[in-house]
Amino acid sequence: MANLNLGTLPTNLPEELGPEKILIVSNPKTGMLGYLVIYNSARGIGKGGVRMASNLTLETVMLLAKTMTFKNAMAGLPFGGAKGGIVADPNDPNREAIIRSYAKELRNIIPNEYVFGLDMGLSESDAALVVDELGNNRLASTGKPKYMGGIPYDEEGLAGLGVVEGMQNSCQFIQGLTMPSSTISIQGYGAMGKAVAKYSTNRGAKIVAVSNMVRGESAKAIYNPKGIDLEKLNSLVTDASKSVTLYKDAEVLEGGEELFLDCDFVVPSAAGGVITKENVHRIQAKVLAEAANNPVTPEAQKMLDPNNTLYLPDFVINSGGVIAAYVEYINGTLDQAVERIRKTVPYNVERVLKEAIDNKVKTISEIRDIAERIAKDRVVKAMKAKGRI
Incomplete structure (x- = not known):
């Protein structure tokens, strides 16, 4: 299992807007170590992708969760700001088990408080794994493949x-x-x-x-x-x-x-x-x-x-x-997404x-x-x- 790396966390937490929740999850069987920061949920469910990297720190995830709070608000979306992280090499041969165990450990949070999404190191197939792990709930993740009703925003750029x-x-x-x-x-x-x-x-x-x-x-x-x-x-x-x-x-x-x-x-x-x-x-x-x-x-x-x-x-x-x-998330189409962007x-x-x-x-x-x-x-x-x- 990867070692816990907090980075240099602010000493004045919580700040004015957050964070509301900081979660550290792990699974010794798969070697999974992960973070989830829900920074602010006033505008809605926490949203921000999950990053997978071997050198990921909690400090980085928290900063990104704060950025997502501003990003979602700036874009006029009814989402709060959050960010997830998995401390692992994206090329790890045990990748599927690690991602599934991350989702499983957060099963009480996803999708009622946080919606899984994609960031560096993850792809549409990983979104499919999370949906499957959490009972085939389509609201568990965005960025799903087209055949699962998703909008493949990475594929479309x-x-x-x-x-x-x-x-x-x-x-x-x-x-x-x-x-x-x-x-x-x-x-x-x-x-x-x-x-x-x-x-x-x-x-x-x-x-x-x-x-x-x-x-x-x-x-x-x-x-x-x-x-x-x-x-x-x-x-x-x-x-x-x-x-x-x-x-x-x-x-x-x-x-x-x-x-x-x-x-x-x-x-x-x-x-x-x-x-x-x-x-x-x-x-x-x-x-x-x-x-x-x-x-x-x-x-x-x-x-x-x-x-x-x-x-x-x-x-x-x-x-x-x-x-x-x-x-x-609201079951819209690719064309609607492009128009809104x-x-x-x-x-x-x-x-x-x-x-x-x-x-x-x-x-x-x-x-x-x-x-x-x-x-x-x-x-x-x-x-x-x-x-x-």
Whole structure:
């Protein structure tokens, strides 16, 4: 069994909005160790995907649960914020038993207080396992395969669609910038990164750099200022075991360097905390679009001038997946999910950026503060209505 890793937890818990519940579950037979944090349920049942990683900490899960609280509120969804985590390698040969035991240990929580969903390390087939383990209850999980009535938002790249909708809307705030003329560098070439690349190029943008990390190797990036042929790249990078360096018509860079290229959009789509106070001065892109959760540290946010690099906060633009999850939860369709994403994300981006311009903000942390205030006000309103404060 994995060792319990709490990380560095805040000393002032609970904070203003939460967390409401912190659960640590384990099963010695399968070696499963997992977390679930329900941060705030004032707006509804806790929602946020389950992440599977061998180095996962409770601190990370709690931060993501807080982010999901803001994300769901910002997207106008009747969900509270939560996040799950399984401390295991996604390639563990005992994977199915681990996922099933995680669901089983939370059988009194799912789906009455928390709805299972997908995050890094999990796929649609895992959602099917959870539904099966919990008595074939379709409400137990979202992200199910189509044949189970699900909306396969990873397969369709709906989170990436939302990011690109936000990116396109942001162009109006930078003179001369349009999606068809833009250049984009993407960190991470998993489900999110591939979707951002697909929907961007469908609108005429040029992908000049992408990166990924293959198990047992250091991260690598490829860069071609003339553009990367996505059809060719995708024929080579068919799964997580294939490096983007198989694509030969590009310069190979060390992983992380793709964040600091001279381009229109830089899109961190992998891990959190990759842009820090030590490297934020190297950002050259006109727009920093947070496809990943929390890729820019709070300290770095206070050092970046939005007049040089416009900032699109994670929970404002990467909500496409949870919007689709909600549409699936109410038994809606893929078309309805796409329509809702295309309306919601651009509206929120425009609202946040217009207020930022009106307030003459001087750092990107102030843009995030505006977005958090909008989301927080919605959560607090629900808490007051239910007599919680």
